[in-house]
Amino acid sequence: MSATNAPNGADALIATLLHNGVDTCFSNPGTSEMHFVAALDNEPCMRCVLGLFEGGVTGAADGYARMAGKPACTLLHLGPGLANGLANLHNARRAHSPIVNVIGEHATYHRALDAPLTADIEGFAAPVSSWIRTCESADEIAATGAEAIAAAMAPPGQIASLILPADTAWSPAATQAPVTAEVGSLRQPAADIDALAAILRSDAPTALLVNGNAVIGANLMRLGELAARTGATLIGDTFIARIERGAGRPGIRRLPYFAEQAIETLSAFEHLILVDTKAPVSFFAYPGVPSELTPASCQCHTLTAPGEDTAAALLALLDAVGGSAPAAVPELERPALPQGALNPQSIAQALAHLMPEQAIIVNEAATGGFGIPGATAAAAPHDWLDLTGGAIGMGIPAATGAAIACPDRRVIDLQADGSGMYTLQALWTQAREQLDVTTIIFANRKYAILQVEFMRVGAHNPGRRAMDMMELDRPNLDWVALAAGMGVPGTQASSAGALSSALEHSLATPGPYLIEAVL
Amino acid sequence: MSATNAPNGADALIATLLHNGVDTCFSNPGTSEMHFVAALDNEPCMRCVLGLFEGGVTGAADGYARMAGKPACTLLHLGPGLANGLANLHNARRAHSPIVNVIGEHATYHRALDAPLTADIEGFAAPVSSWIRTCESADEIAATGAEAIAAAMAPPGQIASLILPADTAWSPAATQAPVTAEVGSLRQPAADIDALAAILRSDAPTALLVNGNAVIGANLMRLGELAARTGATLIGDTFIARIERGAGRPGIRRLPYFAEQAIETLSAFEHLILVDTKAPVSFFAYPGVPSELTPASCQCHTLTAPGEDTAAALLALLDAVGGSAPAAVPELERPALPQGALNPQSIAQALAHLMPEQAIIVNEAATGGFGIPGATAAAAPHDWLDLTGGAIGMGIPAATGAAIACPDRRVIDLQADGSGMYTLQALWTQAREQLDVTTIIFANRKYAILQVEFMRVGAHNPGRRAMDMMELDRPNLDWVALAAGMGVPGTQASSAGALSSALEHSLATPGPYLIEAVL
Numbered sequence A, B: 001m002s003a004t005n006a007p008n009g010a011d012a013l014i015a016t017l018l019h020n021g022v023d024t025c026f027s028n029p030g031t032s033e034m035h036f037v038a039a040l041d042n043e044p045c046m047r048c049v050l051g052l053f054e055g056g057v058t059g060a061a062d063g064y065a066r067m068a069g070k071p072a073c074t075l076l077h078l079g080p081g082l083a084n085g086l087a088n089l090h091n092a093r094r095a096h097s098p099i100v101n102v103i104g105e106h107a108t109y110h111r112a113l114d115a116p117l118t119a120d121i122e123g124f125a126a127p128v129s130s131w132i133r134t135c136e137s138a139d140e141i142a143a144t145g146a147e148a149i150a151a152a153m154a155p156p157g158q159i160a161s162l163i164l165p166a167d168t169a170w171s172p173a174a175t176q177a178p179v180t181a182e183v184g185s186l187r188q189p190a191a192d193i194d195a196l197a198a199i200l201r202s203d204a205p206t207a208l209l210v211n212g213n214a215v216i217g218a219n220l221m222r223l224g225e226l227a228a229r230t231g232a233t234l235i236g237d238t239f240i241a242r243i244e245r246g247a248g249r250p251g252i253r254r255l256p257y258f259a260e261q262a263i264e265t266l267s268a269f270e271h272l273i274l275v276d277t278k279a280p281v282s283f284f285a286y287p288g289v290p291s292e293l294t295p296a297s298c299q300c301h302t303l304t305a306p307g308e309d310t311a312a313a314l315l316a317l318l319d320a321v322g323g324s325a326p327a328a329v330p331e332l333e334r335p336a337l338p339q340g341a342l343n344p345q346s347i348a349q350a351l352a353h354l355m356p357e358q359a360i361i362v363n364e365a366a367t368g369g370f371g372i373p374g375a376t377a378a379a380a381p382h383d384w385l386d387l388t389g390g391a392i393g394m395g396i397p398a399a400t401g402a403a404i405a406c407p408d409r410r411v412i413d414l415q416a417d418g419s420g421m422y423t424l425q426a427l428w429t430q431a432r433e434q435l436d437v438t439t440i441i442f443a444n445r446k447y448a449i450l451q452v453e454f455m456r457v458g459a460h461n462p463g464r465r466a467m468d469m470m471e472l473d474r475p476n477l478d479w480v481a482l483a484a485g486m487g488v489p490g491t492q493a494s495s496a497g498a499l500s501s502a503l504e505h506s507l508a509t510p511g512p513y514l515i516e517a518v519l
Helices: A009-019 A031-041 A054-068 A078-094 A108-113 A121-125 A138-153 A166-170 A193-201 A217-230 A259-266 A310-321 A344-354 A395-405 A417-423 A426-432 A448-456 A464-468 A479-485 A496-507 B009-019 B031-041 B054-068 B078-094 B108-113 B121-125 B138-153 B166-170 B193-201 B217-230 B259-266 B310-321 B344-354 B395-405 B426-433 B448-456 B479-485 B496-507
Strands: A024-027 A047-050 A072-076 A099-105 A131-134 A159-165 A206-210 A233-236 A243-245 A271-275 A299-304 A359-364 A382-386 A411-416 A437-443 A490-493 A513-518 B024-027 B047-050 B072-076 B099-105 B131-134 B159-165 B206-210 B233-236 B243-245 B271-275 B299-304 B359-364 B382-386 B411-416 B437-443 B490-493 B513-518
Touching: A009 A031, A009 A138, A009 A159, A009 A166, A024 A054, A024 A395, A031 A072, A031 A099, A031 A166, A031 B448, A047 A426, A054 A072, A054 A078, A054 A099, A054 A382, A054 A395, A054 A417, A054 A426, A072 A078, A078 A099, A078 A121, A078 A159, A078 B078, A099 A121, A099 A138, A099 A166, A108 A159, A108 A166, A121 A131, A121 A159, A131 A138, A138 A159, A138 A166, A159 A166, A193 A217, A193 A271, A193 A299, A193 A310, A206 A217, A217 A233, A217 A243, A217 A310, A271 A310, A299 A310, A344 A411, A344 A437, A344 A496, A359 A395, A395 A411, A395 A417, A395 A426, A395 A437, A411 A417, A417 A437, A437 A479, A437 A496, A448 B031, A464 B031, A464 B047, A479 A490, A479 A513, A479 B479, A490 A496, A496 A513, B009 B031, B009 B138, B009 B159, B009 B166, B024 B054, B024 B395, B031 B072, B031 B099, B031 B166, B047 B395, B047 B426, B054 B072, B054 B078, B054 B099, B054 B382, B054 B395, B054 B426, B072 B078, B078 B099, B078 B121, B078 B159, B099 B121, B099 B138, B099 B166, B108 B166, B121 B131, B121 B159, B131 B138, B138 B159, B138 B166, B159 B166, B193 B217, B193 B271, B193 B299, B193 B310, B206 B217, B217 B233, B217 B243, B217 B310, B271 B310, B299 B310, B344 B437, B344 B496, B359 B395, B395 B411, B395 B426, B395 B437, B437 B479, B437 B496, B479 B490, B479 B513, B490 B496, B496 B513
Parallel strands: A024 A047, A024 A072, A072 A099, A099 A159, A131 A159, A206 A233, A206 A271, A271 A299, A359 A382, A359 A411, A411 A437, A437 A513, A490 A513, B024 B047, B024 B072, B072 B099, B099 B159, B131 B159, B206 B233, B206 B271, B271 B299, B359 B382, B359 B411, B411 B437, B437 B513, B490 B513
Antiparallel strands: A243 A382, B243 B382
């Protein structure tokens, strides 16, 4: 409540957010959100983190949710503020990250006047949101806020968008008591456990395609045990919101990105059992290549879909399979520090050598990062976060949010240069909050994936005008200057040795750092 | 058509775009747009300009449309690419800028598979688009493209969003001939010209609130003549897409931004005649302040609404009013170059002294720019472009697009620092295209408008936590480093003399330049 006013709708909302454990707000407010900002002044338990662009705000909320396992809220300024955050909300939706968006709106009586900032906020929100509500009075804010939290936390995690007209925030709220969010449980899977166990016990080559809750914590070890007992192969989806990996964790190979390779991988199996995921499809369509990746010779079965109780299902399946064998896990291996030329391989080697315990790796390295999972499979145990929705510009923001969620862990963002330019503003937030984030820019100075894809979709050899749309070298970006402009120190590395030294320096130094790896 | 393939849907679309004068494409393509990019290779008449973020792409299309008076097309990558461009499309919609968005989509048969990048593209497009169509075959692309162009050019100018599934672009197109867009005419106004003439001839204090087509070219001179003959006051909307001003042009005072001041301005009149605009409303709602700005004592009349034939209406009104008097126009005045402290006033004075003939001023200076229109009213004749939709981040992109549209004119972007950070990536496009754009960053290192608005909406004195959401000085941004990182040279100015020197240097030097004016 403010010093001079009675408690208002904004106060009531913040009380309900805190009551339900939502204590972090990634924010870029405007005039219509000023009462929410004023209410923040009085609630030291709500951490409010400013972003200089809403793509950074929503991407940070995604990274935070993946690591904290609970929602942050965002504070966004009307339709355009939400619009700027939509691409990373798209990624968050694909990651099943719980997020509560608080979106300011004109006062209820002002909306019909079509002022310049008036827009169809619910329309903007709909494609990414599983729950949308516009408050119409201060009195309902606490209850509606609790509904938003419940919607966000509904398994497997969703985007909830709560639209807050300015007068509902500034008017006195009759109801002051915070409201408890009633969060639904994981759904019980409908799988025929005995049938799946029979497949796993048979001689038929079988793989488990895994994602979601299956690849963290105890479930990951259960997967490893299942593989050890049955000889089944564990394959992870190409992009995973959060996976635990490295020394001591069962290794999960990944389904390749390119459709032909994915189909070839799966053609080795007669059965594919889906664990917390759905049947795999091609990222893009290509002329003459199937979009569904499971070959006709391979039968697809579902153990659990996202939102179902994977822990219970895995325990039941282990029980039905019987036997006993411990999960095969790699021991820690530290390759030598790389020498010589700087390339994706030497970056991977330096990472594998230097990665600290419990690092959080954010992977938006695109083509430059293809070899890193393999090289770091036996590195120190770490979490790995992928770009789940293909909307580039997730890396710097998600690293920012992950660092807020896990202040005791080092975050390393493997960042393609083209993608990094989408939301570079989040570097400033890393500097303001002095977050322990190391950003490695894979500076190949092109949209390399497009040069590959251009051929793959069947277009002819690109000429100068086409290449101009895929090259970033006229002029070159100077990432060290960009970072310095936002208060993040950094250096450029052109050799494997320089990269290793810079990485070692950053890992030993609190606060953010950026390394431009010139490839 | 490509060297090795038969003409496809992408070729057909580009042919129709060019046939209708759409010869500039602001672009950030992805895999699903590769055939469109391949088609560009074969069409040297289509200028394709790469942006490193879609907010820069759509904002450039807005600036281009305002100056070229015709649409550019954008090339955007699926739902997330469009989403990143929505905020500046919101501004463009408010500016009545014609734009044809070409939005890539998964192949028709791939859409149902819910691949990672799948999103409701039409849903994202709806809040900003007056026309949306998803192509379903290559054969219809030319005709649908012509419809999109016609929709974009329908008065007063609209956003058309054409969604292009990848297989419609890559499949052979049976119809090769480009299709002519049937563009609608300005609507005839329904105003009672004689009644309005009677009001203007009366002694009742009368103002004309003007915008759109009324404030450029011959219409602007007609307004001046009308004012001279009748004593009516000319008032422009607070934000105008494009207005011609300076020496030799009738002066148009602006309706103040803050509601109380706008109401006070209008309370001096008994009649308000709307010319190519609608009745004025407050930008935001404030507790206890009316949202509709025309006081009860002032009667509102419409001469023309946007999309109506303002030229014909003004000629008819001049005829009905009778008499003859030339428009009062200022002669060129060049104030002395400023000395001493750097502040918004000295920046305005330097601008007024140094502004070249036919400069294009893009105004996103926010609070720092309040005094500039007054100071430059008799500067060399120039065009002035405002932020029409309140979605910050329009300045750098719109300046980029205006410079592409008018390569012989100097563009000067008056740019608030907080707003500039939204779409700073467009500086790189200025460097790549070597555009004659001078960016002046008003570096007050805060969201100054919010510190004003915080009080005005009735919130209490902000404390540290609230101020943290409105201040950009922890750490300070270094705009010269940011610009250098994208290949744009620049300098920091901390005195009026330094600002003047830097501005003079930039105006005499081809290519982009950035001046960080530290306030």
